[in-house]
Structures are given as C-alpha cells and as structure tokens.
Amino acid sequence: MTAHTAFVLASYGTSVVVLAALIGWIFIDQRVQRRALQELETRGIRRRSEVQADNAS
Amino acid sequence: MRLVAESLAGARGGEVLFSGLSFAVASGEALVITGPNGSGKSTLLRIIAGLLEKADGGIKLENSASGFDSLTSACHYLGHLNGMKPVLSVEENLRFWQSFNGPGDYSLVEALERVQLGDIGHLPFGYLSTGQKRRASIARLLVSERPVWLLDEPTAGLDKASEEQFAELMREHLAKDGIVIAATHLPLGLDGAQELVMGGE
Amino acid sequence: MRLVAESLAGARGGEVLFSGLSFAVASGEALVITGPNGSGKSTLLRIIAGLLEKADGGIKLENSASGFDSLTSACHYLGHLNGMKPVLSVEENLRFWQSFNGPGDYSLVEALERVQLGDIGHLPFGYLSTGQKRRASIARLLVSERPVWLLDEPTAGLDKASEEQFAELMREHLAKDGIVIAATHLPLGLDGAQELVMGGE
Amino acid sequence: MSETVSRTGRWVDLANPTKFLNFAGAVLPWLGVVTVLVLLAGLWMTVQAPDDYQQGSTVKIMFIHVPFAWLSMMCYTIMSLSALGTLVWRHPLADVSAKAAAPIGAAFTALALITGSLWGRPMWGTWWVWDARLTSVFVLFLMYLGIIALTRAMDDPAKSARATAILTLVGFINIPIIKFSVDWWNTLHQPASVFRMGGPTIDPSLLWPLLIMAVGFTLLFFTLHMMAMRNEIWRRRVVAMRRIAARSAERRGTR
Amino acid sequence: MLALFLRDIRLGLRAGGGVLVGILFFLAVIAVVPFGVGPDLKLLARIGAAMLWIGALLATLLGLDRLFQADRDDGSLDILIMASERHMLAVTVLIKCLAHWTTSVLPLVIASPLLGLFMNMEPAAIGATTLTLLVGTPAITLIGAVGAAVAVALPRGGLLVSVIILPLTIPVLIFGVSAAYGAVEDPAPFIAPFLILTAITLFFAVIGPFAAAAALKSSAD
Amino acid sequence: MLALFLRDIRLGLRAGGGVLVGILFFLAVIAVVPFGVGPDLKLLARIGAAMLWIGALLATLLGLDRLFQADRDDGSLDILIMASERHMLAVTVLIKCLAHWTTSVLPLVIASPLLGLFMNMEPAAIGATTLTLLVGTPAITLIGAVGAAVAVALPRGGLLVSVIILPLTIPVLIFGVSAAYGAVEDPAPFIAPFLILTAITLFFAVIGPFAAAAALKSSAD
Ligand code: HEM
Ligand SMILES: Nc1ncnc2c1ncn2[C@@H]1O[C@H](COP(=O)(O)OP(=O)(O)OP(=O)(O)O)[C@@H](O)[C@H]1O
Ligand SMILES: Nc1ncnc2c1ncn2[C@@H]1O[C@H](COP(=O)(O)OP(=O)(O)OP(=O)(O)O)[C@@H](O)[C@H]1O
Ligand SMILES: [Mg+2]
C-alpha cells in the first residue's frame, strides 16, 4: 500500500515539477520579450507595419 | 508580348526593399536594372522568375507566345549560380537541360560554338575557368527556347571578347522578339535599352 | 621585399597553360594580370599562393618581412569563393579568420566600416547580396596582416562606389609597402601598376 | 488557437496579430483564474475519490495520466489544424500557434509517458514495454521534439513556417494510430473506456474527478498556449524591429 | 524526365560512393549483431529478417539529406522549380527519388540474400525478406524525400533529416518485418502485411512527392 | 585553433538544429529496433549494446563525408591550407574532427545510458557500453576524416573511399561491442578488447590527421 502511495506521489510530483518549469519558462520568456520591446521603443524604432498594414508581424 | 509590372513591391526577411515599382517591357526590348549593392536587383529578378513571393503589386506577361502560358514558364533565369554539375561534362550538362527544358533555336553543338566552347564540351564542367563556366551557362539559354531572359550579372567574369559575343547573342534574341531583363553593374552593350535604377529613394 | 618569378610554368590537367613567365614585383608595387578566359590567370595566382604545384621554374619572396618566412605564409588569397559560412554572421566569420590568421592593422569593427558593412555585421553571411558578400570577404584581408595580396577578379559584383573604395584600400596597402597581384577583366584604378598579359602566344 | 478563437466567434477580427494581442490581454487574466479554480476543484475531488478495489490507490494516477494523454493528442491536432491554416489560408497567426503549441505539447506528452510509466510499474510490473500504445506515444514525443528542433534550426520564421507545417501534417498519421492502437493490436494497455460507443464504462465516482481534471488541464493548455503565442508574436516583432534598426543605421552610414 | 533520371543516376554513380557506403554500412550492421546475440544460430535466424530490415532502413538514411541540397547549392533547383509548368514538380521529385533509390538502395536489396545467408536464414525467409525489401524500401526513400525537402535550407541537415524521417518510417518497418516472418512462421500471415506494405509504398508514392514539392517551392528564396 | 573548434561547433549546432537533435536521432534509431525484432525484452537487452554501437556509427557517418567538402565548396579550405605554416594542417584536421565528434557523437554517448534503460539492459552493461562508446567513437571519426579528405581530393573517388575506409571501422565496432559484452557475460573478457579499442583510437588519433592532411594538401587545385 505504502509502496503504491509512493508511485502516486511520484507521478503527482513530477507533474507539478514539469508543469512549473513550463509555466516558469513562459513567464520568463514573456518578461524578456516585453523588456526588449520596451527598450526598442524607447530608442524610437517603429515597425514599418505600424505605419502601413499589419501583416505577418 | 509585353511584360508589365504594376506597383510591385519586394521584401527580404520581412523588410520591404522596394515598392511601387512599375515598368513595361515589350517584345524586342531590353530592361537594364542598375543600382548599388543590396538595393534589390537580384530580388526583383527572382520575383519576376517566380522564385520569390512578391510583397505587393502585380506582374504579368500579356499576349504571350503560344506554349508559354504563365510568366514563369516563359522565363530563362541565369542567376549567380550556374546550375551545372561539376562532375558531368559540359555537353552532358547542356544535353540534360535541353531535354528537360525543351528544344530551342540552337542545337547543342551550335550553342557551344556560339559561346566559343566548341572544343571543350567534353571536359567536366568543374574543370572550366570562371569565364568558361559562365559561357557554358549562357549556352543553356540557347539550347531551350524562352522568350524572356532574366540575367543576373551575366557578364561577371567574362573577358572583353566574350562580353561582345554575349551582347551579340542578346541583340539576336531581341531581334527575334524576345525580352531581356538584366541586372548589372557593367555596361552590357545594348543600345536603346530602358534603364531602371534601384535604391534611389 | 620583392616577389620574383623566374621562367615559371603552369599546367592544368597535364596541359601546359603558360611557361617561361618571369616577373618581379617590389614592395609598394602592383601587378595586374589580364588575358582572355581560360588563359591561366587563376592558375598563376594559385601557383603563387602555393595551392597548386608549378610545372617548372621558380618563384620566391626575397627579403621578406619578419614573421613571413615562406611565400605562402605571406599571402592573402581572395579567390572566386568567399570562404565564409552562410549560417554564421559576418562578424562571426571575420572574427574566426582574424583569430585563425592572426591580427592585422584593422580591428574587426574598423574593417567592417571600411567596406561599408558596419551595421550589418550581425546578419548571417548568407543573407547578404552578391556585392555585400564580396565586400565582407575583402574585409578578411584587412583583419589579418599579410604583405602580399593575391586577388582573383576582386571587383566582380561590386558597384561603382565600392569599386572606388576598394581601389583606395589597395592603394593604402601599397603605401604600406605591400604587394598586390590581381587577375582581372575590369580596370582596377591602380595607376602605375605593371601589367602582365596572359595567353598572348 | 483555432479553438480559442472560434469560441468567440470573431475570428476574422483576430486574424490580425495586434487585435489578437489586445484580445489575449483582456481574456488571459480571467482564463487564468478559471483554470486555477477548476484545477483546485479537480484536485480536491481527486483526494476525495475512493480507491479502486483492483488497483488500490494507484488509480489516482489516472486523474492526471488520462488528461495528459488526451491533451498530448489534442495539442498535435491543434498543430495540424494550424498547419492547414499556414498552408491553405496562409494565415499569419497559424504558424505562431503551431510554433507556440509544440513545447507545451511535448511537455504534456512527456508527462503522459512518465505518469504511465509510474503507473505501469505497480500494475504491470515493468516500467516500459514496447507495445503499440506506449510506443506510438513515444513516437509522438519524438515528433514533437523533431518539430521543435526544426523550428529552432531555421532562423527565418517565414521559411520555417511552411516546412514545419508540412512535416506536422505528414506526422498526423500517428494520431489515429495512437487512438486505435489498443483496438488494432492486443496490448497491455487499457482500451478506451470513456470516449467509446455506448457510453463510458467507468464508475461515476471515478469518472467525475477525471472529467473535472481533464477540463482543468485543457483550460491550462489554452491559457499557456495563448501566452506562448503572445510571446512568439512579441519575439517576432523584436526581431523585425532590430533588423529595421540595423538597416536604417546602415543607410545613414552609406550616405 | 528520363533525362533527369539518367543525370541523377550518373551523378550517383560517378560522384559519390553512395552505392558502396550503403552496402558496407549494411554489412557492418549484420557483422556486429552476432556479437550481440552470441553464436546461437537459431536465434540469429529468427531475428535475421528484422536485422536486414533495420540495416536497410538505416543505410537508406545515408546520403538522403543531400537529395535536394546538392541541387540547391549549384542553382539547379531554381531551374527545376521554374520548369514546374512543363514538368510538375511532384513528378520531378518522384523521378529524383527513383534515381536515388536505384543507385543507393537497390544495391542493398540485391546484396540482402547474401547477408541473409550470413544470418543463417532459411531460403524461404531470405526470399521473403528480399521481396519485402524490394517493395518496402521505396516508401522509405519517398518519406525521406519529404524530410530532405523540408530541411533543404539547412546546410548540415544530416541528423535532423533522419530524426524527422525515422518516426514516419516505423509502419513500413513493422509491416515489412511481419510479412517476412509470415512467409516462414505458420500462424502468421504473409499476404495481408505484404499487401499493406505495398499500399504504404503506393500511398507515399502519391503523398510524398506532393509534400516534398510543396516544401521545395516554399524553400526558394 | 580554439577559434576553429568554436566555429565548427557553432556550425554543427546552428545548421543542424543543436545538441538536442543528436540525442533525438539516437532515440529514433533505438525506437525503431523493437518494431523490427519485436517487444521481447530479453532479446532487446542482448542486442542492446550492438544497437547502440550501430546507432553511433550511423550518426558518425552521417555528415562526415562533408567534413572537408563543405569547406572546399565555400573556399575556406584553401585558406586553411595556406595557413599551414602557422597551424600545422594535421592539427587543423584533428580539431575539425574533434568538433565534429563533439557536436554529432558526444550527445549520443551522453544519451546512451538512457537508451540502455529503454532497451532493458543491465546497469553494468549500460556502463560498459557508454564507456566503450566514449573511447571508441573518436576512432570512427578519425578514420572517416581520412576518407573525407581523400574524397575531396578525388571527386570521383567516392567508391574508393568507402572501400578503404568503412572496412576499417568494422574492427572498431567489433571490439567495442565485444568489450561491452565482456563486462556482463562471464566467459568473455572486458579488459582485452577494451584495451585494443583504446589502442585503435590512439593509433588513428596519430595516423588519421596526418593522412588526411596529406590528402588535403594534394587536393588543392
Ligand atoms: C508509459 C505508459 C503509458 C502510455 C504512453 C499511455 C498512453 C495513454 C494514452 C495515449 C491514452 C489515451 C487513449 C485514448 O484516449 O484513447 C491513455 C489512456 C488511458 N491509460 Fe494509459 N498509458 C500508459 C500507461 C498506462 C497504465 C500503466 C495504465 C493502467 C494500468 C493506463 C491506463 C489508462 C487508462 C485507464 C486510460 C483511459 C482510457 C480511456 O478511458 O479511454 N495507462 N493512456
Ligand atoms: N535570403 C535572404 N534573407 C534575408 N535578406 C536577404 C536575403 N537575401 C538578400 N537579402 C537582403 O536583401 C537585400 C537585397 O539583396 P539583393 O541580392 O536583391 O541585392 P542586389 O541589388 O542584387 O545587390 P548586388 O548588386 O550586390 O547583387 C540585401 O540587403 C540583402 O542583405
Ligand atoms: N581543375 C582543373 N582541371 C583541369 N583543367 C582545369 C582545371 N581548372 C581549370 N582548368 C583549365 O585550365 C585553363 C585555365 O584556367 P584558369 O582558371 O586559370 O583561367 P583564367 O585565366 O582564370 O580564366 P577566367 O578569366 O575565365 O577566370 C582552362 O582552360 C581550364 O579549362
Ligand atoms: Mg545581386
């Protein structure tokens, strides 16, 4: 019985770890891209498509 | 037959290189594209050839000769690369392109004669000198028929005599109601050609 | 420093292309090799660079600068191929050649500035246009020091402005007691260069 | 992507990346909150659920294993739909959707494999067997990784988009193989007991937590997918703007 | 089209040692297996067909990544793509696959009976394996063409192309091996998996070239 | 020299998709095997070491033929040869081999324990296989480099190369596999084949680069 519980805990544990890593990566990526965009905007660079139509971003 | 471009735009890597380009070239006429490095000459030629998507505008061939329904199928494209296999002989290479692209006004032997390679057709293509390689790929234009020739710096590496020879070939093609569109930094010896200067925003 | 060739002969595929060629180029002098396609210009340059066996005769560098004991080690060779990797950026390519061939008079940034590529050094080399590629490989000559420059049709694909710029670079190199040996079909803008006409048997 | 969008019924509007960014900005906080609530409810029900008379407490692994397995297939299906979007309609967001979904799908597939393995040890006495179901899921995992490698190997998004789309579509063959592998070959693995003709055969006391967990993880998937898509759009903008910055600097220099 | 086939055959024979590399690699696979399973001849005979199939599958991967890359590097690919109105690009791809198969894979198939002898297989098993290889390997080449086309823009696609292809070739392997077994072991059927194998090859003969052609078209730049 | 190493590593990673691809490739090869031989875990464990070695051989061969060809095609090779006074050409070759091994083979060696688990191998067998792979695969790269250099020199020498080179890799494979088995099965020795394997690698680490350099020097034309 206890042996079985170990398997249950292990599978829930790994799931939490993997999902946390995935979510963490997405949040970090979000911060990085936001920063980069802000930095470029403060340098006064605009995309051509912001002037014309917005395509293919 | 008329090749018409209307407010054509070309982009590379998401950035627009040129836009609003319009020109028309009729049978028997030549268009010479010039401009500084990186201004988009090769890009324009590849768009006409159908190898690259245009970013905007339109380009078409009006009243095309029979057998050449679309623009791409009416074009010969001679880019920077020669499209020949180094291990095959010049003749084998040309014979392949002839049977793949269909016959033209010149037979294989005549075409090789016209580019002064008559006696080295049996050599592997890889053994030729730069100029000889270029001449061999010019022969590819002769062995299959296409009304529109798209040439990207065709005379790079040619000596004076071959340059003159090649100008003669282009004039002949124009006399047969063909169209020549060439991107180049060097004078090509075509009188009365339209000129399109790129990158002069 | 003097580069001296004595009754040099070159052969390709068992066939002698030229023989009995003698010339001498001193520091600060340039030699321009001309001649029709297939006359052996590239062959001669590759023999000087040590990439091809000479068929006969001798070639050597007299009183060479310290650190350049043999002729080969004193030469920069700019052939038809650019020697750059398309997937690496221009800067990465140049930085590699700089650390592999040793430093030169120009830093990487300066060299890129000199060939007007200052701001696209971070682009992958494969993205450049033909002329830009050629300019990037000219920058390779600047980042490492070599007294002798062997150039094979260096200006093919360059626009007028870059051609002028490159002539300026060659003049500078000559002024620093360098030697330039160039095979070309186009005028290079070097006054007072010796001329060697090949294939004029 | 297509799912999220069609639910709102305004997908034409969302075709535009800027509009999509605005939409995602408005929706994401709510979606996140709902996801957390449903997952918490699911977890609570999981704890409450009775042990199976045959499998003992290991049956609790089912509540995560099965949703992960479903999601691994659903995610690939969404990527295939996006691939169609790229190839047929040349929709600018389709490629973004496919590229953003791949790592998430890979993570869910990895979890299905790991939890299945952890379940297999007490149930079948082995971590791994090379039977049709397990192997086809393993192949799915490899394909996710292959697609990720391909998208990362090409630096030009426009170029990699169609290549990846074609590969994704060709690889879709694997999905029916996974789904029906238990029927076509005899394997150790359970046959379908929830989604099958004639209704589910699972006891309701186990079915409900399973369904709630499945809904929770599906919501989690959409939340993450939307965030990843937003990141991808931003990333492409950054790249484009950097290039433009470089080019305009070059022009100034040349003149 | 015949011209393209002949050109590619000639290139394959003249330039690369493709033919022999494949066979020798195949040989290496077969030579190493007995060290693993030990000198148990029965066991060797039993896994013989499987090893021949795995060897052939892996040997086919060698050189496959350059199927279109070589043409791209010298500019021929542009011209082939431009001719797509005269010769449908999918047909061009099919012909190129055929030429590749003829130069690089057919020799393996021809060599496989000999290797079957090394593995102590029965004549019937050898015949069946050779037959399934003959029918099944074209499918691998065709699937490989999709991978090669997808990765044509990458200068060093070798490993990546294999990664993309291998999962997709698994059904071919499964049915090939089971047909080969079916010919010798009694309860197992031969005809059914053999027909499925044929169907897979035909399926990819249709799908593969179109997918590869689409990938090639979008690769031009 | 470090610069050359870094350049080649970068090329390998960037153009081929990174380290991940090497591991993925191995995973795909190993996943294919059970489909061929069937899910018999005992049998899988027995042929495990052989399959790992075959996978490594294939990964090494893929792309090895382009080791110098790529440099020749873009003109870098000329410049590398001209620099042979600053950097001995044999050393340049060695560095290029190292970079190739690091990007294409090392990831496999690192991933092999994981795959051993999939193949149901014993821990001792896994350890031994990994160790033999680590010691033995460089020899394959070095032998292959000679072949690649000869192939650059003789564009039509492909056949010759495979005839000369591939057979040389077979002893490596055989000693590698038998050392791996020696570690688990009792009568078979481990130390003897392992030492021979080490000797082969060292031998080719000395001979290979010089032979390849000589071939390259004569290739320039
Ligand atoms: C690594 C090992 C495993 C893998 C890759 C795997 C994969 C899958 C997949 C893909 C599904 C979804 C099937 C569908 O929707 O038709 C599934 C469902 C399921 N699996 Fe597994 N599984 C594994 C191990 C196990 C084990 C050990 C058990 C229990 C003894 C198990 C029990 C179930 C159950 C009960 C379902 C739900 C079936 C249904 O209701 O449709 N699995 N698994
Ligand atoms: N594959 C590519 N990806 C991204 N950008 C590219 C690519 N190819 C070219 N470019 C960019 O597009 C611009 C135009 O290139 P193009 O080759 O059309 O110039 P060009 O006018 O032919 O110049 P040249 O006279 O040097 O041949 C260049 O700035 C180049 O950097
Ligand atoms: N690898 C080779 N094998 C055999 N013959 C060759 C080889 N390379 C060149 N040749 C031959 O040697 C001759 C001279 O070639 P080379 O490249 O030196 O000419 P070149 O003067 O540079 O001409 P170009 O102006 O066209 O560049 C040519 O006739 C060519 O066919
Ligand atoms: Mg150009």
Ligand SMILES: [Mg+2]
């Ligand atoms: Mg020359």
